[in-house]
Amino acid sequence: MVMPQIKDPIGHLEMRAPPNAVVARGVSKTYGDVEALKNLSLEFPKGQLTSLLGPSGCGKTTLLKIIGGLLEPTAGEIEVNGTPVKGPGPDRAFVFQDFALLPWANVLRNVAFGLELRGAAKSEREAIAEKYIAEVGLSGFEKAFPHELSGGMRQRVGLARALSVDADVLLMDEPFSAVDEQTRRKFQEDLLRLVQNENKTFIFVTHSIEEAVYVSDQIAILLPRPSRVLEIIRPAIERNKNVDNIRRDPEYLDIVDKIWAALRSYVE
Amino acid sequence: MTLFGYRLPGMSSLILWGLLWEIVGRSGMTFFIPPLSEVFLTLFEVIGTPPFLKALSETSYAFAAGVFFALVIGIPVGILMGKNRLVDELLLPWVNIFLSAPLTALVPVLMVLFGFGMRSIIITTTLFAIWIIILNARAGVMQINRSLVEMARSFGATPMVAFYKIYFWAALPEILGGVRIGVIRAVKGVIIGQLLISIVGFGALFELYANNFLMAHFWAVLVVLFALAFTVSEFLAYLERRVSYYAAKR
């Protein structure tokens, strides 16, 4: 198995590394004559959050959609829990950058919509939706419509929808890029808690180096088109520290600098 | 609009035009325009009579059937055209041609094909209404947010389910706009059909009154027809407003 070099600051993790939830093997994707991904291989350990970080247009969304089964790769394959991906499946759920909420449906129906499409009975899916609405802190807004909510609240709805189908793998395409900076920080903290509490695998696309270092167990740095993995970094930050202290942690700042150094030559 | 500080209800200008009509009618300028008051008196006279009720039911039947087919064919075809490039390329030229074609000229052809009965009238009505309904449904689907479709797909929606849970609702504001215009055209279609194909319904009443110079009767039936068309159109406009809360935010 060809693997890009792994920086493992702790060293012994290799031995008892968790099994992989998602594996990408030699994935290529061309749009017409645009080569978006070229022979990309990457592993996503179970129960961890992996960030895809890279300059705009390098194929992060493309890779995420291929994992989600929304796009067919031109070559290569994706495995989720050992099974090759043939299309969308109940083992994966998407959180969209632009939220992708039904504007004609209220929060409750939006959150329950994934379950609705999967054929769950109304009372059952609404009970589950209620639970996740509470979990993301939107209790009391069940009857509100998306246009009555702020951007941050809308993304909470999108998150609750993805959580309520109880998929193993959550695919998040720049989920926080359309919300303001304060909300974004709050989201990042919530996300850390989610990764800890829900036994799920997160694949998280972001433009922000700081965000990636803050929330990730593993960061895959992608190069511009045709995209390959430049490097995989595992920030070994003490997460049970006070959340505010993480951002001042020397380790955190070092990794941010290191990633920037690796990327800056590709950004003119 | 306000006048001397009072808010006038919508359509108050109709009162002014009604007055003008009354004056012209009373002046006896032309037999063609009897006073409005006489028209309304005739209207109440005519409205309960068996010939009128028969005409009303015949016309409503043809109208409802014609609109029904325009909806159940037009909306899915329009959505399909918006979704599928190939279908769109195939059908769009025809839709555009028929939208602007003088359909009245086609009515004789329909008579040859489908006979002189109700069937031809219904088809005429459908032909008048359907094209704008198709075009609007198509436009509605084409502006759909791609990520809504991807969202539905990612949660396992089959194309059929996406069709009626996403595409239909996302395009609904445009669809309703098309239906409103289509229905107004259908009124035109049903009357033309009744005049040209077989003299039934309101078409027959128009013929009868016009040929016998019963102008008050003629106008009375016309007023009823306008009122009906207006009511249907207002009802659809009301539905449009019901969905406008999300029309701007898709």
Ligand SMILES: Nc1ncnc2c1ncn2[C@@H]1O[C@H](COP(=O)(O)OP(=O)(O)OP(=O)(O)O)[C@@H](O)[C@H]1O
């Ligand atoms: N449907 C498409 N047709 C043609 N080219 C496409 C299509 N989708 C993406 N591309 C191209 O493929 C490349 C990768 O796109 P992708 O959206 O995956 O990048 P990204 O890393 O998500 O970028 P961003 O950070 O801006 O979201 C881009 O150069 C883009 O122009």
Ligand SMILES: [Mg+2]
């Ligand atoms: Mg992207």
